[in-house]
């Protein structure tokens with residue numbers, strides 16, 4: 001796991017206390033939305049400030065980008081595509097997994113093990129988001145619970161993305177009958193976010 005991404009240690013926050021995501025999330029979103037929006041990115045970028053436009057055009061993959069910008073882009077794109085923001089965030093999570101899973105989770109994916117992938121949830125969180133940390137609160141074979149504490153207040157850009165990303169990343173390890181339920185969410189008033197993750201082996205759900 002030495003790809004230089006996880007420079008933020010657990011308990012440490014990047015970009016001051018400002019909720020932030022990695023630059024490669026912004027780059028991945030823009031790449032996907034360019035293909036999905038009928039008119040490309042022009043309308044989306046026109047609605048931003050000059051600084052934000054410049055950031056979008058030359059974002060460094062390892063830079064920290066304000067979460068608020070990602071949320072705003074998601075809302076605007078969902079409006080243009082006439083889909084729910086949570087649904088679009090899920091699709092963006094799938095696109096992110098397709099683009100970045102190899103470098104983020106190279107060891108886990110080569111091992112083709114869903115167990116190993118999920119056991120890296122803490123590493124993934126600090127690689128993608130600031131602040132907060134992800135821990136595994138239930139650890140059974142093919143059934144885990146992941147809790148995120150101290151995470152940024154957020155809308156669907158985080159949780160919807162995590163659902164799509166997690167599902168796709170598990171598929172890429174060969175897991176089948178994948179079921180991820182986001183049963184607690186700070187955007188719904190809960191003190192933290194929690195995900196229940198289950199999968200089957202060889203096509204048999206447990």
Ligand SMILES: [Zn+2]
Nearest residue numbers: 159185186193
């Ligand atoms: Zn949540």
